[in-house]
Amino acid sequence: MTIDIHTHIVPQKLPTTGFSSLNSRWPQIELAPGGKTNVMVAGKVVRTINELCWNMESRIADMDREGIEIQVLSAMPALFSYWADADETAFFCRYINEEIARMVEYHPGRFVGLGIVPLQNPETAARELVSIKDHYRLAGVQVGSNIEGRTIGDPFFTPFFEEAERLGLAVFVHPVNPVGSERIVGPSLLSNFVGFPSETAFAAASVITGRVLEKFPLLRIGFSHGGGGFGMVLPRMIQAWEQFPAFREQLPQCPSEYGKKLFFDALVYDQRTLRYLLEIFSSRQLMVGSDYPFKIREKPAGASVASLNLPAEDKRLLQKENALRFLYGENIRNLEAI
């Protein structure tokens, strides 16, 4: 049994009314010539998608083919809509969360959902977490690595993390609006390939240096794409912490200690990279994640984990148990519920 922690959905329809003001930045679905379905944001095609984004029957067929028992569903990050008024985004997020809840409902044994919240206002986002848990019955929340340029570990987001910890909701961090798009040389699609790993590295570093893990020791937070470049940033942070008293004064424990508390998906496409992550972190911190159903996805999901020749116990951890612990904590009753 494998849980794929990193899969995306887009509802077949997105709200076209209900916003207090018309704004072409709201994500829209557009049916294009040739039977294509485009997701439009601010009038631009951000991705051409297909029914695998919303058709749960087709997804289950793929899951059965690839040996995936459970997909954890999260919105395509272009839907976050952090740019808008927080109450408007809350309305939009509830629509998405309702759709995700419906997708989970299609086959609760095969799907688990993560919601989205208007994190541009952390108090509003914190309030929405209650409905994510109690109304939509999702296991956690997916957030951007930065919110309109503010990195996720910034103290600005304290009210959100406080409530996520209190409610026991998992927080899954996905890159968006990646750092350094102005430093990419070549076609703009490279921003996703070259920029995402660095973006995720900044995000993971920020929850350490912003003391999120220090303030919220029970928080379960996971990073996509194997943490991006974070696994190579961490040794330098450790060296700096050991050599610079000014850094040690800011941070009670060595960055390596905080690093042990993080979860990561194993979406690195390379056995060597995966083995390195297992060395730098541990077999209790990595989870299968595929980016299904997008083109960059690992196919079949979990292929590199399956190919690693891990001891049976470690394989079980990576394929299933870490994901359950990330999603539900150590609480065994929750585990039995799914």
Add this chain to the structure above:
Amino acid sequence: MTIDIHTHIVPQKLPTTGFSSLNSRWPQIELAPGGKTNVMVAGKVVRTINELCWNMESRIADMDREGIEIQVLSAMPALFSYWADADETAFFCRYINEEIARMVEYHPGRFVGLGIVPLQNPETAARELVSIKDHYRLAGVQVGSNIEGRTIGDPFFTPFFEEAERLGLAVFVHPVNPVGSERIVGPSLLSNFVGFPSETAFAAASVITGRVLEKFPLLRIGFSHGGGGFGMVLPRMIQAWEQFPAFREQLPQCPSEYGKKLFFDALVYDQRTLRYLLEIFSSRQLMVGSDYPFKIREKPAGASVASLNLPAEDKRLLQKENALRFLYGENIRNLEAI
């Protein structure tokens, strides 16, 4: 015998006249209370240094203590001065290159020098390369990972790389003005620790996606700090190249092929990271580098390489032969000259 490819110098004095216009941005040495020596740029202390930055006798004592046969000298990156008029910077760079040549001259068997050039104007920089080789007799040139925000692999720099390849000068890329300083959470010194690895990753990716390696197959180019996060970006670039025809059309070979042509120092402070780099790249691409004499330095230089328990041949490659090949190419007569 170990060659330390990554050590910095600052001359004891910097020019205070000779610029056509006064500008407080030019780097200055300031003797501060308590016997401290500060490097000032634009009126701000960028680093407090000591005589190890210019006193070759003291450096040799450290080298003897740590078993370093040769230090490769490069200017502290804050001296690059890419912001100014290129001719003014050329004047400043010649001053620095002259100082580096003098330091090498102090004991030519123990030091090799890399110069700096006004890369804000690639044609001017290309002209200066001739004097770096013939007049100052340096082995190569150190350049920033970006020049005023423009990443080093940008086609803008083509005239520079063309001439570096023609002259057979090694190009050593060092992070400066790191990407994402606005995404650091915590004290600004973290920009160096968290930002540098991502900055270097962007730079290394750019010489692939900007087709520098495609255009200049004989160019010898090395990246500091183990390439930063590049070792974890590369597998994602490979996956993208395989999945996206639009990327393949831009780049004739898979990014993994270009990755094999790069040199990296081994300044990653961690045996596990170093072993990973050896897997992703090869034992012919890594060189000892320490960041001597700065606080973040590996101490003793080359400690992690020495501790790796490598086969004798690989150890020789990392400690010496790769550095010689990076500095002088395959030309054996040059090797014998030092």
